[in-house]
Amino acid sequence: MTFDSIFQIAFFWFFAILGIAGGIGLITQKNPVMAALSLILNFFSIAGLYLSLQAEFLAVIQILVYAGAIMVLFLFVIMLLNMQDEQNQQFDVMKGLAFLLGLGFFGELLFVFNSFMGKSVSGAFPLGKVEPIGMQMMTNYLFPFEMISVVLLAALIGAIIIAKKHSYK
Amino acid sequence: MNSIGITSIIAGLALFIILTLAAYTVVLERILSAWIQQRTGPNRVGSPASGKMMIAAKNSIFLRIINIGWLQPLADVIKLLLKEDIIPAGANRKVHFLAPVIAVTIALITMSVIPFARGVYIADVNIGVLFTLAATSIGVYGITLAGWSSNSKYSLLGGIRSSAQMISYELAMGIVVVSVILLTNFRMADGSNCLSLVNIVETQVQSGVWNVFINPIGFLIFMTCALAEANRSPFDLVEAEQELVGGFHTEYSSMKFANFFVAEYLHVIMGSMMVVTLFFGGYGGPAENILGVASWGSVGQIAWGLGWFAFKTFFFMCVYVWIRWTIPRFKYNQLMNIGWKSFLPLSLVNLVVIAFVLALIYAGK
Numbered sequence A: 001m002t003f004d005s006i007f008q009i010a011f012f013w014f015f016a017i018l019g020i021a022g023g024i025g026l027i028t029q030k031n032p033v034m035a036a037l038s039l040i041l042n043f044f045s046i047a048g049l050y051l052s053l054q055a056e057f058l059a060v061i062q063i064l065v066y067a068g069a070i071m072v073l074f075l076f077v078i079m080l081l082n083m084q085d086e087q088n089q090q091f092d093v094m095k096g097l098a099f100l101l102g103l104g105f106f107g108e109l110l111f112v113f114n115s116f117m118g119k120s121v122s123g124a125f126p127l128g129k130v131e132p133i134g135m136q137m138m139t140n141y142l143f144p145f146e147m148i149s150v151v152l153l154a155a156l157i158g159a160i161i162i163a164k165k166h167s168y169k
Numbered sequence B: 001m002n003s004i005g006i007t008s009i010i011a012g013l014a015l016f017i018i019l020t021l022a023a024y025t026v027v028l029e030r031i032l033s034a035w036i037q038q039r040t041g042p043n044r045v046g047s048p049a050s051g052k053m054m055i056a057a058k059n060s061i062f063l064r065i066i067n068i069g070w071l072q073p074l075a076d077v078i079k080l081l082l083k084e085d086i087i088p089a090g091a092n093r094k095v096h097f098l099a100p101v102i103a104v105t106i107a108l109i110t111m112s113v114i115p116f117a118r119g120v121y122i123a124d125v126n127i128g129v130l131f132t133l134a135a136t137s138i139g140v141y142g143i144t145l146a147g148w149s150s151n152s153k154y155s156l157l158g159g160i161r162s163s164a165q166m167i168s169y170e171l172a173m174g175i176v177v178v179s180v181i182l183l184t185n186f187r188m189a190d191g192s193n194c195l196s197l198v199n200i201v202e203t204q205v206q207s208g209v210w211n212v213f214i215n216p217i218g219f220l221i222f223m224t225c226a227l228a229e230a231n232r233s234p235f236d237l238v239e240a241e242q243e244l245v246g247g248f249h250t251e252y253s254s255m256k257f258a259n260f261f262v263a264e265y266l267h268v269i270m271g272s273m274m275v276v277t278l279f280f281g282g283y284g285g286p287a288e289n290i291l292g293v294a295s296w297g298s299v300g301q302i303a304w305g306l307g308w309f310a311f312k313t314f315f316f317m318c319v320y321v322w323i324r325w326t327i328p329r330f331k332y333n334q335l336m337n338i339g340w341k342s343f344l345p346l347s348l349v350n351l352v353v354i355a356f357v358l359a360l361i362y363a364g365k
Helices: A003-028 A032-052 A056-081 A093-116 A130-138 A142-168 B004-036 B051-056 B061-066 B072-082 B093-113 B128-138 B140-149 B153-187 B197-207 B216-229 B254-279 B298-324 B332-364
Strands: none
Touching (some): A003 A032, A032 A056, A032 B093, A032 B140, A056 B128, A130 A142, B004 B072, B004 B093, B004 B254, B004 B298, B072 B254, B093 B128, B093 B140, B128 B140, B128 B153, B128 B197, B140 B153, B153 B197, B153 B216, B153 B254, B216 B254, B216 B298, B216 B332
């Protein structure tokens, strides 16, 4: 084994274990801020895994969008509303349903994982770099790309109108 | 690509120099602010001339230059180390400990993609600019978490203010960076990898025309946004003393406070370095073609590049300090209005104009 491949494997396991730890932390932490921090840890580990697939663009976008924008907003809301620690709740029907759904999703993941077992992942993300993503967006997916822009613009205007509603009265 | 050995040597050196520099930026700030306010400034700790000598040689410029408290940062650090580390009752101990660590780490991380001289960089990432934007976008965590974990109203308000401010100014900053990427892509002959900071600098150095001459509005917006990201005056509402005591670090003492202090000055250094890299030709000096820098050999080139990079960075650090001691603090509504109603539209117009002109030139080719 060369130094590079040992390093790659160590890199993968480091971020894989960190990501799982973050995921477990997210659902076990009682404190909402600690749960949010666990989720951020998870996002960072996934960005690390993207890096090991040589998908640098995806990795940075993962940090920029999820860790840098969405989770800041989450934290902002948690702090602003001063959310309390989660209380122990009784077992109810919704929790049972959620458990079943989670089990189904886990089975699905196992199925997908099984079909990729033993295959090389190097070059599995040809779209992980800037140039191919830009090329696809500006050629094959130009119309959906423009549509998303319009939808986002509509959401933006909607947010401004909702925020300004009181000042019109 | 550099080998692992050279990369780690550069990384170690850069870390050592930048952390020392952060301490001396504090001295720089004290000296410059003293000059601006016509005070004496630090002239005791580490000054070789004694008091009597100073009186005897009152007008000696040489003595004044060497008597600027060279060991002041050391004295500051010893003072902070000896202070009691107080964790407020009701604070979240883990997050309270983590917040200053995050603040310094994220302030340092930008360093890893900045080219200091030709061939002297830690990593030439092909998404370098996006990397720096990502680093700025997570920079808000240190302050926000510090504000929340202290279990104090002042800290919380400071933290919330900072997250709102940083999110607002990131937008204009990102759009300005896009205009720089467009220019770089236009100037690269083969049109590849225009997101790498090394290539952004190289296009400026080789053509001899720095981005600031093509994109002056972009430079002004970027500089101001970098100021806002560093939470420095006139954007220091995060720690407005009259309203919030010490802001987000009200409940921090000892070395934890020192970490926030260092992080602020690291932001000043990194912000200056980014301005130099994106707009002022990085390690490029004037009239490189006439002097024939390209034929100087690697040592000469690196010395020349490092010298110019250091000089330009120093200049912008002085500008940062100068702004802080000149312009009073904004009100919160003014801050938001400037960010959303002035900078964001202005940066968008700037981007559209640049894109339009570039498209016209492309069409003419």
